[in-house]
Amino acid sequence: MFDVQRMRGQFPILARxxxxxxxxxxxxxxxxxxxxxxxxxxxxxxxxxxxxxxxxVHALSQEATDAFEGARDKxxxxxxxxxxxxxxxxxxxxxxxxxxxxxxxxxxxKAGDEILVSEMEHHxxxxxxxxxxxxxxxxxxxxxxxxxxxxxxxxxESLLGPRTKLVGITQVSNALGTVNPxxxxxxxxxxxxxxxxxxxxxxxxHLSVDVKxxxxxxxxxxxxxxxxxTGIGVLYGKxxxxxxxxxxxxxxxxxxxxxxxxxxYNELPYKFEAGTPxxxxxxxxxxxxxxxLSVGLETIAAHEDALLVQATRLASGFEGLQVxxxxxxxxxxxxxxxxxxxxxxxxxxxxSEGVAIRTGxxxxxxxxxxxxxxxxxxxSFALYNTPxxxxxxxxxxxRVEELFLK
Amino acid sequence: xxxxxDLYQEVIFDHNxxxxxxxxxxxxxxxxxxxxPLCGDRLTLHLRVEGGVxxxxxxxxxxxxxxxASASLMTEALKGKTEAEAATLFEGFHHMVMGEPxxxxxxxxxxxAGVSEFPARVKCATLxxxxxxxxxxNESNPVSxx
Numbered sequence: 111m112f113d114v115q116r117m118r119g120q121f122p123i124l125a126r127x128x129x130x131x132x133x134x135x136x137x138x139x140x141x142x143x144x145x146x147x148x149x150x151x152x153x154x155x156x157x158x159x160x161x162x163x164x165x166x167v168h169a170l171s172q173e174a175t176d177a178f179e180g181a182r183d184k185x186x187x188x189x190x191x192x193x194x195x196x197x198x199x200x201x202x203x204x205x206x207x208x209x210x211x212x213x214x215x216x217x218x219x220k221a222g223d224e225i226l227v228s229e230m231e232h233h234x235x236x237x238x239x240x241x242x243x244x245x246x247x248x249x250x251x252x253x254x255x256x257x258x259x260x261x262x263x264x265x266x267e268s269l270l271g272p273r274t275k276l277v278g279i280t281q282v283s284n285a286l287g288t289v290n291p292x293x294x295x296x297x298x299x300x301x302x303x304x305x306x307x308x309x310x311x312x313x314x315x316h317l318s319v320d321v322k323x324x325x326x327x328x329x330x331x332x333x334x335x336x337x338x339x340t341g342i343g344v345l346y347g348k349x350x351x352x353x354x355x356x357x358x359x360x361x362x363x364x365x366x367x368x369x370x371x372x373x374x375y376n377e378l379p380y381k382f383e384a385g386t387p388x389x390x391x392x393x394x395x396x397x398x399x400x401x402x403l404s405v406g407l408e409t410i411a412a413h414e415d416a417l418l419v420q421a422t423r424l425a426s427g428f429e430g431l432q433v434x435x436x437x438x439x440x441x442x443x444x445x446x447x448x449x450x451x452x453x454x455x456x457x458x459x460x461x462s463e464g465v466a467i468r469t470g471x472x473x474x475x476x477x478x479x480x481x482x483x484x485x486x487x488x489x490s491f492a493l494y495n496t497p498x499x500x501x502x503x504x505x506x507x508x509r510v511e512e513l514f515l516k
Numbered sequence: 517x518x519x520x521x522d523l524y525q526e527v528i529f530d531h532n533x534x535x536x537x538x539x540x541x542x543x544x545x546x547x548x549x550x551x552x553p554l555c556g557d558r559l560t561l562h563l564r565v566e567g568g569v570x571x572x573x574x575x576x577x578x579x580x581x582x583x584x585a586s587a588s589l590m591t592e593a594l595k596g597k598t599e600a601e602a603a604t605l606f607e608g609f610h611h612m613v614m615g616e617p618x619x620x621x622x623x624x625x626x627x628x629a630g631v632s633e634f635p636a637r638v639k640c641a642t643l644x645x646x647x648x649x650x651x652x653x654n655e656s657n658p659v660s661x662x
Contacts, residue, residue: 453580455581458636462520471555484578
């Protein structure tokens with residue numbers, strides 16, 4: 111039986127106060143808090159194992175290497191990837207997408223080729239492709255969304271064509287909470303001969319991911335949205351693609367042999383991991399994966415869904431409050447606007463009540479343009495949030511109403 | 517945190533609900549666009565400057581209460597000021613919202629002093645003023661608070 115109070119006890123930060131009030135942390139789509147297990151894993155690494163990896167013959171170097179490579183195995187199992195060398199550690203989802211855009215994109219695209227992304231993408235899944243298009247003459251096309259914040263039915267199929275070389279799609283929208291039918295998109299894209307990169311940054315903490323069953327070509331996520339450390343993320347890529355791709359960055363660890371005449375590159379995954387990586391971050395990510403799996407993603411999803419249902423019900427009874435993003439089967443994100451109050455003002459007033467939410471464009475300006483809004487307020491729920499905290503959010507919103515609309 | 521009332525004073529609510537000098541200014545001879553990428557606030561400032569004196573100032577756009585009230589109060593304060601006086605006001609205003617000592621008389625603009633206790637909102641309060649700077653220099657690129 112899931113005990114949310116016991117769960118909260120594992121997150122030290124949740125005990126603190128903000129402006130003299132208990133912290134109500136509802137900005138989980140921006141970053142999640144870290145459980146004791148993750149903090150301890152990083153601390154243990156630095157206190158007992160710290161050394162550089164893949165090179166020393168001494169004991170610590172071997173232990174550090176084992177810890178780092180052990181984390182890779184945990185990621186492989188977490189994503190159900192067929193091979194461990196398909197897991198590349200990056201700084202985050204953003205760097206993972208840039209890696210693919212740079213390395214795969216610049217060697218596989220030519221003028222007139224097309225890349226498809228959706229209108230609900232995070233800037234991280236837009237701008238790297240725009241840069242690639244500028245460099246190659248390829249064309250970026252956009253799958254539109256409807257008023258609910260779901261992909262317009264049939265729009266993807268009509269944009270997909272023989273020129274489409276890659277589809278970049280988020281599994282869960284960070285601004286709207288929409289869950290996209292990525293399996294269907296991948297199947298259709300493959301029939302058209304296009305590869306698919308799935309942005310899993312918002313998905314991995316809520317949905318069980320199986321990259322083999324999905325058959326996606328690339329899958330990216332960030333550790334810090336999965337209760338893990340910042341500065342560490344993952345690119346999963348099918349081996350057949352990664353093998354054909356040139357290195358993204360040059361440096362130590364990614365080489366086999368270096369002479370001034372010719373340098374040969376290391377094998378996968380090291381070819382894409384130039385320089386000393388964020389070893390402690392990878393170790394912390396491994397601990398975060400263990401933590402999430404020990405709770406169970408189905409349990410987490412059920413808990414968050416209940417909070418979203420409660421929040422959606424309270425929102426619908428709140429005059430002047432409009433939920434942005436109403437697609438069926440949403441993940442635990444409630445984006446909203448309030449008549450007569452700018453989201454930034456909502457954010458400041460909620461903060462004074464100890465309630466942390468995100469306000470702004472959520473790095474998804476095209477979504478804001480779609481709804482003709484400068485910004486929204488966004489509450490996003492995690493496994494440690496409680497029904498009382500949802501109530502606290504709406505009590506604080508009443509305070510906004512009192513101040514602004516009395 | 518200081519009391520919210522220090523930030524959201526009645527004058528600010530009033531200027532947010534009923535911004536002064538809001539709208540186009542066909543006779544304007546200086547314009548600039550301001551953008552705060554953090555919160556999505558945008559405003560366009562129109563000035564009619566003659567003989568180095570700001571005769572009229574109007575603004576358009578959408579923003580939070582702090583940026584709207586700040587723009588509204590600014591346009592009121594600018595009328596009849598020389599460009600040099602406007603620059604001095606901006607300097608004083610900037611010192612005030614940064615919580616630094618202020619040596620100029622800011623008049624009604626002083627209601628925004630509470631912003632200094634809310635560092636995340638300083639950019640909201642200064643957006644109009646950065647836009648003013650651009651308009652006086654007649655810069656064609658939109659200014660950004662980032």
